[in-house]
Amino acid sequence: MENKNVAAELEARLGYKKTNFYEKADEATVAAAYDYAKGYMAYLDAAKTERESVAVSIGMAEKEGYIPYTFGMELKAGGKYYYNNRGRSLYLFRVGSEDINNGIRIAAAHVDNPRLDVKQSPLYEDSGMAFFKTRYYGGIRKYQWVTIPLALHGVVVKQDGTVVNVVIGEDAGDPVLYINDLLPHLAQEQSKAPLGSAIPAENLNLLLGSRPYPGCEKDAIRLNILSILNEKYGITEEDFLSADLSAVPAAKACDVGLDRSLIGAYGHDDRVCAYPCMTALFGSDDATHTAMVILADKEEIGSDGNTGMQCEVMIDLMHEIAKALGGNPATVKANSKCLSADVTACFDPNFPEVYERRNVSMLNCGVAMSKYTGHGGKVATNDAPAEYVAWIRKIMAEGGVIWQAGDMGKTDVGGGGTVAKYIAKHNIETVDLGVPVLSMHAPIEVVSKADVYTAHQAFKVFFKA
Numbered sequence: 292m293e294n295k296n297v298a299a300e301l302e303a304r305l306g307y308k309k310t311n312f313y314e315k316a317d318e319a320t321v322a323a324a325y326d327y328a329k330g331y332m333a334y335l336d337a338a339k340t341e342r343e344s345v346a347v348s349i350g351m352a353e354k355e356g357y358i359p360y361t362f363g364m365e366l367k368a369g370g371k372y373y374y375n376n377r378g379r380s381l382y383l384f385r386v387g388s389e390d391i392n393n394g395i396r397i398a399a400a401h402v403d404n405p406r407l408d409v410k411q412s413p414l415y416e417d418s419g420m421a422f423f424k425t426r427y428y429g430g431i432r433k434y435q436w437v438t439i440p441l442a443l444h445g446v447v448v449k450q451d452g453t454v455v456n457v458v459i460g461e462d463a464g465d466p467v468l469y470i471n472d473l474l475p476h477l478a479q480e481q482s483k484a485p486l487g488s489a490i491p492a493e494n495l496n497l498l499l500g501s502r503p504y505p506g507c508e509k510d511a512i513r514l515n516i517l518s519i520l521n522e523k524y525g526i527t528e529e530d531f532l533s534a535d536l537s538a539v540p541a542a543k544a545c546d547v548g549l550d551r552s553l554i555g556a557y558g559h560d561d562r563v564c565a566y567p568c569m570t571a572l573f574g575s576d577d578a579t580h581t582a583m584v585i586l587a588d589k590e591e592i593g594s595d596g597n598t599g600m601q602c603e604v605m606i607d608l609m610h611e612i613a614k615a616l617g618g619n620p621a622t623v624k625a626n627s628k629c630l631s632a633d634v635t636a637c638f639d640p641n642f643p644e645v646y647e648r649r650n651v652s653m654l655n656c657g658v659a660m661s662k663y664t665g666h667g668g669k670v671a672t673n674d675a676p677a678e679y680v681a682w683i684r685k686i687m688a689e690g691g692v693i694w695q696a697g698d699m700g701k702t703d704v705g706g707g708g709t710v711a712k713y714i715a716k717h718n719i720e721t722v723d724l725g726v727p728v729l730s731m732h733a734p735i736e737v738v739s740k741a742d743v744y745t746a747h748q749a750f751k752v753f754f755k756a
């Protein structure tokens with residue numbers, strides 16, 4: 292008995308294991324996590340594309356006193372600003388009372404997510420049905436996107452510059468779009484195909500209708516669709532040439548599980564980090580460091596383009612902020628700290644073979660830090676230095692945040708990247724921290740309310756540290 296107690300004491304003192312939120316949190320904290328989820332779910336429903344996320348986030352920021360920033364503007368301590376990059380990515384920053392040369396605390400999430408984009412010449416009619424051709428955006432598993440209700444979101448920009456906002460399929464009573472699949476009776480061959488090729492990309496055609504325009508002899512259904520779109524939005528077929536239209540799942544965020552401990556929704560990756568980054572920023576006005584939240588676009592397709600994290604605008608902004616506050620841009624970058632706020636894989640007992648149990652993120656064990664992402668031999672990753680990881684450990688411990696270390700899966704099974712490396716390359720200390728997700732990139736992904744709440748707590752501790 293004596294030896295048993297000594298061993299238990301030694302294990303407690305020397306060993307390490309993950310903490311489950313529900314083992315540690317009191318009732319009030321659990322209630323706070325469930326309550327926090329309500330605001331997050333409202334955000335999910337209001338913001339399904341990067342454009343909608345930026346618009347909704349600006350609305351939230353303005354309520355907190357943030358004002359539009361333009362290059363060259365004077366900045367003052369306590370000032371709250373946002374830089375809206377083309378309505379598709381957003382930089383929120385609050386100037387602290389400390390010397391700007393002490394660096395900026397940056398949390399960077401992304402607000403684009405996998406979906407089906409409408410092609411430039413999308414509309415056609417075949418065998419009594421009208422369709423839109425699509426090009427998938429990001430890493431989707433194509434078989435998941437057939438036979439589910441889809442909504443159409445985005446903008447059509449007319450030649451004269453008029454921007455027409457389109458949302459179809461979200462309001463009660465709205466029609467939805469749909470992608471056909473084969474009936475099992477005739478699917479013997481398709482059923483033998485690997486998942487990745489059973490649904491070819493060119494089969495992802497959005498069903499738009501089947502009713503002909505009266506009196507029209509050829510492609511009457513197509514003409515009827517054009518007539519409906521023209522009546523509702525004032526657009527013509529040529530206007531699709533300059534449009535950003537995407538099909539996304541028509542479903543709203545919902546509680547999953549009889550205990551309501553989980554959230555099912557489209558686009559957790561990466562709104563589940565974007566929203567907590569913002570609530571943390573808004574909840575840390577008393578912090579002394581200058582703080583920044585980045586909501587990036589195009590992460591799912593490689594962070595290219597002028598709204599992705601590879602764009603120099605982040606550095607332009609940091610230089611402008613440094614100059615306006617009398618700092619040295621190089622010093623500001625060298626002393627800045629960043630959390631690359633993106634999701635990671637959550638261990639799924641249905642597929643244990645792809646995870647490495649000792650290093651994967653577990654559900655309800657808190658927001659997950661990934662020292663490295665990438666694939667194979669740490670290829671294409673920012674491998675955060677031990678010193679920075681130790682500092683994160685310290686501030687999380689001091690802030691009482693439940694968090695875990697989380698690797699995506701077995702080393703040679705696959706992999707993934709985040710924006711971390713595009714920020715770290717500017718001489719900014721960076722590590723990945725985000726919420727574990729089940730069924731990542733599926734039309735409906737699942738996260739735990741406990742993990743979402745710990746993300747909010749973690750970002751808040753980071754801004755205040």
Ligand code: MN
Nearest residue numbers: 560561633634
């Ligand atoms: Mn992501």
Ligand code: MN
Nearest residue numbers: 405560591732
């Ligand atoms: Mn992703």
